[in-house]
Amino acid sequence: MKVGQRFTLRITPVNPSVCGEPTLPTSVTAEIEGPSGEPIEGQIQLGEATAPATLQFTPVRPGPHHILVAFSQVGGLHQFDFHAVVDSSLSAPSYTLNRACTSLERTQQGSWVCGTTVLRGDTQVATFPNARLAVAGDVIWVLSSTALERYVDTGSALVMTGSLNHSQGNATFLLASAEELAAVHDDSLALYTFSGGTLASAGVTPWTPPAASVGFAGDPHGLLLREGSQFILVTRQAVNFQSVIQACPYQLDSGRLQRTPETCLQLGGDVVGFEPQVLWTRDPPFMSGTRLEQGSIHRWEWSGGRLVEAGSVSLGAQALLTFPPMVTPSVVPAIYANQSGNFSASLTAVAFWSAERRAILFEHLDAEVHSLRASPTFYWGNISPSTSPPLTKIRLRSQAPIP
Incomplete structure (x- = not known):
């Protein structure tokens, strides 16, 4: 409603x-x-x-x-x-791209980074197959299994500002700023820096990824949150025959991510979203009488070297979560109304944090989007499952919906 x-x-x-x-x-x-x-x-x-x-x-x-x-x-x-839910469907700016986007970011100059392709409108500017891309302002980082490249979007062209060969193999997760790129590789954690016109890495930290991904098959096995020089690595681990979310703190030391002596935090439930300083989790569903309750969503903030719960909200029995792939730099939980388990685009909403009310609220943005995905900035998906080629509809999210 x-x-x-x-x-x-x-x-x-x-x-x-x-x-x-x-x-x-x-x-x-x-x-x-x-x-x-x-x-x-x-x-x-x-x-x-x-x-x-x-x-x-x-x-x-x-x-x-x-x-x-x-x-x-x-x-x-x-x-x-x-x-x-707040209805922003009439006010949120709308865009359409002539292709499907597994991940979506945008430079300040207005270029879309759709998966591994950079677009200006529907015009393809560049494509980087077999690489992962991350955007920070007008900077586009391109990381493959053997090389790192850094580009700047000038509004009329992509200008390469640096390149670096590496031997760390594939990366499964990226966390970018304009001058630094933190990467979770298959068996190492790395921080790449850009300074004085040169790309460099001060070294890598070995790590052994767990058997399970943080979400479903194909999702990364580790996520990074960051505040300044402090990081936290989020994984799914088997502890005492139980599958738990584990969040372990790291500190930047001489360009390397070093594990700190603090104990890892263990959380129950599932990871359902993440932002650079935020982790979203959900409790497991449970039966209440004859109703299947969908559990509660929790919002955790990484601040001051601690992961602290900022708020939570119960989904009840009438709201079901979507579970998009966790391949974008940020994923925000989205829900749809429970109508015998059937999906209806007109009854969807995405979570946002109301600082004024210190509460998790929901915002409806579009009644056409299928296979929906959401970040703090965008809400997007296919306009119709049968469209060929697929068309991606994008709605820009307000940073402060009216509570």
Whole structure:
């Protein structure tokens, strides 16, 4: 449901029968609680005979809403949890690219980095097969299994500013700034620097990747978060026969990422997103009566050498997570309404952090996008699964949606 728009919920009473004749409820009431527990005004009416009752109300603030519906005499007590989302679909700028993008970034000059291809509009500027790309401002880093190249987008051309051969093999994760590139290779952690017109690496730190990826098959086996000279490496490990998320701190020392003596933090659940200083996780789903609750999303911030939980929100039984590949520099959790497990693009939303409310809220951006993916900056995916060639629709995300 969307903030400021009328929401309708139909509730079917549980009707026992006596001697084959249905027994009907005589009345129905509804209580609606907003994000802070405040009462929300609504109207509810009984349906005729065995028809569902109809509840209507208009959410005024984004966030979780709890609904309690009680039928009199017979019909039972019904509880529902829904998220009211900010609707940015009419205001978010929109772009379309004539190809599918497994990852998406944009330079300050406006060039799109779609997977391994750099585009200006729909015009291909350059392509870098068998490499990973990362963007920081107008800088584009290109890292293959044997070489690193650094380019600057001038608005009219890509200018190479440095190159460096290396022997670290494939990289599975990149974290970029304009002057530094941190990379998780198959068996090492490396920091590459650009200074005085020269690319260099002060050395690498060996590491043994775990057997499991942080997410699903094809996802990286390690993610890096960074604040200044402090890093944290996020992996999935088997500890005491349990699969856990493990976050181990590293410190930059003479250009190398060195493991610090601090104990690794262990978290339950799954990794469902990451940003340069943020980790998103989800608790496992669980049964509550006859409902499958989807667990809670947690937002963790890497700051001051500690990974601290900033906030969490329960998904309830009505919201399902999407699980896009974790191949972009940032992945933000996205959800869709649970309609018997079927996906509907018109009922999707992506998480954002409200600093004012210190809460995780959700924003709806588009009713056409399938195979959706989201970062703090973009929301994108195929316009239609059957389009050939596939068209990618992009919506720019506001950095501060109105809470």
